Amino acid sequence: PHPRTKPRLLGTMRHILVFAVLVAAIGCGEDARVDTIVALDGDATNGESLYTAQCVPCHGADGTGGSEPESIAGEASDPSGTAQIILKGEDSMAAYEDVFSDQEIADIIAFMRSW
Numbered sequence: 001p002h003p004r005t006k007p008r009l010l011g012t013m014r015h016i017l018v019f020a021v022l023v024a025a026i027g028c029g030e031d032a033r034v035d036t037i038v039a040l041d042g043d044a045t046n047g048e049s050l051y052t053a054q055c056v057p058c059h060g061a062d063g064t065g066g067s068e069p070e071s072i073a074g075e076a077s078d079p080s081g082t083a084q085i086i087l088k089g090e091d092s093m094a095a096y097e098d099v100f101s102d103q104e105i106a107d108i109i110a111f112m113r114s115w
Contacts, residue, residue, distance in 0.1 A: 030087065037083040037102045042110025050100070051108050058093070063115055068092065076112035083109065 052061070060066040063073040070093070075082050086105050089095035100108070 030084070033087065033097075033102065034080050034083045037105050037109070038079045040103055040106035042103075042106035042108070042113075044107070044110040044114050046104070047107035047109065047111030050104055051111050054096070054099070055108070063112060072112070073115065076109050076115075079109050079113075082112065 056066055058066050058068040058070050059072050063071065063075070065071045075085075083105055085093065086100065086108065087095060087097040096105075
């Protein structure tokens with residue numbers, strides 16, 4: 001091999017490795033936040049207040065649908081999935097990652113699990 005080929009190849013491999021590490025770190029951020037939310041003890045009483053103020057118009061008081069018949073009854077059986085949807089939104093639902101704290105999301109999930 002040509003003496004310059006090896007350094008060039010190593011440089012390219014370094015760039016690929018750095019890129020892969022950055023992508024992994026960025027992708028793990030939300031997973032870590034979801035894990036934090038799921039690990040928290042939710043306060044269903046506070047969750048009910050938050051849910052009533054923010055969620056009832058679309059999802060109804062009991063999760064079976066409101067003005068936008070979006071039933072979420074039974075969704076809290078998967079706390080990780082529910083946390084991810086609250087954070088990032090889904091379909092017509094807005095993201096609430098900048099609205100609710102991790103504790104508030106845990107509280108809402110605790111309330112939803114009380115149905």
